[in-house]
Amino acid sequence: MFSKTCEYAIKATIFIAQQRDGITCVGVKEIAKGIHAPEYFVAKILQELSRKKIVSSVKGPNGGFCMSEAQMNKPVLDIVLLIDGDGLLNSCVLGLEHCSNINPCPMHHEYQKIKQSVRNMLEKNTILDFNNLVLAKKAVLFMN
Amino acid sequence: MFSKTCEYAIKATIFIAQQRDGITCVGVKEIAKGIHAPEYFVAKILQELSRKKIVSSVKGPNGGFCMSEAQMNKPVLDIVLLIDGDGLLNSCVLGLEHCSNINPCPMHHEYQKIKQSVRNMLEKNTILDFNNLVLAKKAVLFMN
DNA sequence: ATAATAAAAGATATTATTGTCTTTTATTAT
DNA sequence: ATAATAAAAGACAATAATATCTTTTATTAT
Ligand code: SF4
Ligand code: SF4
Numbered sequence: 001m002f003s004k005t006c007e008y009a010i011k012a013t014i015f016i017a018q019q020r021d022g023i024t025c026v027g028v029k030e031i032a033k034g035i036h037a038p039e040y041f042v043a044k045i046l047q048e049l050s051r052k053k054i055v056s057s058v059k060g061p062n063g064g065f066c067m068s069e070a071q072m073n074k075p076v077l078d079i080v081l082l083i084d085g086d087g088l089l090n091s092c093v094l095g096l097e098h099c100s101n102i103n104p105c106p107m108h109h110e111y112q113k114i115k116q117s118v119r120n121m122l123e124k125n126t127i128l129d130f131n132n133l134v135l136a137k138k139a140v141l142f143m144n
Numbered sequence: 145m146f147s148k149t150c151e152y153a154i155k156a157t158i159f160i161a162q163q164r165d166g167i168t169c170v171g172v173k174e175i176a177k178g179i180h181a182p183e184y185f186v187a188k189i190l191q192e193l194s195r196k197k198i199v200s201s202v203k204g205p206n207g208g209f210c211m212s213e214a215q216m217n218k219p220v221l222d223i224v225l226l227i228d229g230d231g232l233l234n235s236c237v238l239g240l241e242h243c244s245n246i247n248p249c250p251m252h253h254e255y256q257k258i259k260q261s262v263r264n265m266l267e268k269n270t271i272l273d274f275n276n277l278v279l280a281k282k283a284v285l286f287m288n
Numbered sequence: 289a290t291a292a293t294a295a296a297a298g299a300t301a302t303t304a305t306t307g308t309c310t311t312t313t314a315t316t317a318t
Numbered sequence: 319a320t321a322a323t324a325a326a327a328g329a330c331a332a333t334a335a336t337a338t339c340t341t342t343t344a345t346t347a348t
Binding site: 025029044046051057062063 | 292293294295296297
Binding site for chain 1: 240261
């Protein structure tokens with residue numbers, strides 16, 4: 001479904017969102033541990049997310065990554081689009097060059113609904129929404 | 145969603161199913177052209193599908209690949225499970241080590257429904273079903 | 289000012305996926 | 319029997335995804 005990169009990106013932002021004040025920073029090392037992902041790899045991903053203003057970053061002592069209210073309230077779709085592109089939402093399940101209702105692939109009608117509900121899920125749920133589940137201990141970001 | 149290998153596998157079987165008699169063989173070259181996929185690659189895939197009895201193969205002149213009634217009537221899920229494994233159906237969207245209702249990932253509840261409808265689509269639709277759409281010119285296997 | 293800190297940037301390594309080519313084996317028509 | 323055909327098998331190549339390491343730059347506490 002998602003690339004590893006994208007999975008880590010989603011989990012990292014959900015993790016960062018635990019600092020609700022929008023000011024307190026959390027470092028890569030801590031993030032990587034908190035989501036059970038390779039440190040240097042998430043560092044790279046966070047760089048990208050920072051460039052694209054999905055998260056904010058601060059260098060130096062007490063630095064790290066943080067998110068503003070506005071950033072937390074973005075739909076998870078934003079991250080997916082940024083990292084994996086719109087393939088999941090707009091390209092053919094069977095890899096046809098373009099999607100079209102006129103000449104669709106055999107799975108078209110069956111798949112349309114699924115594609116719609118994936119879009120819906122990613123659009124209506126914000127990073128904060130998912131973080132709320134974690135804070136309420138109704139969900140986890142890693143397993144032992 | 146699916147790997148390229150799996151996409152080709154699905155399209156190849158749908159293409160082979162066009163020979164409805166279950167006897168007439170169609171060669172790799174023709175299949176590859178019919179689904180716009182790299183010839184040697186689909187050859188490899190068909191080898192695997194043949195080993196696992198998803199299709200039948202005949203060597204020598206007039207040889208190639210064919211499918212019996214029983215084979216055509218298998219759900220597309222069989223191919224997906226064979227090629228991509230059960231990851232799509234059974235593993236966590238966010239890559240948690242195991243899926244569990246007790247300690248789910250934050251997207252669990254949202255994703256469960258989608259996973260279910262993917263399974264449903266792949267279970268209830270047979271290769272023949274999709275091929276019928278192609279024969280009826282309601283769907284295509286490639287584009288120009 | 290200086291040293292410590294932590295991200296940014298760049299380079300490199302590893303692995304998995306995708307794609308191609310060559311040789312071998314089985315089948316069939318002649 | 320023989321030659322032609324086509325898949326099976328094995329080896330190889332190219333690319334993309336994932337992961338790691340090193341150097342540089344910005345920030346801050348001292
Ligand atoms: S299913 Fe239809 S919409 Fe979906 S991908 Fe294939 S052609 Fe495109
Ligand atoms: S969502 Fe739930 S079921 Fe789906 S994957 Fe994550 S933990 Fe597993």
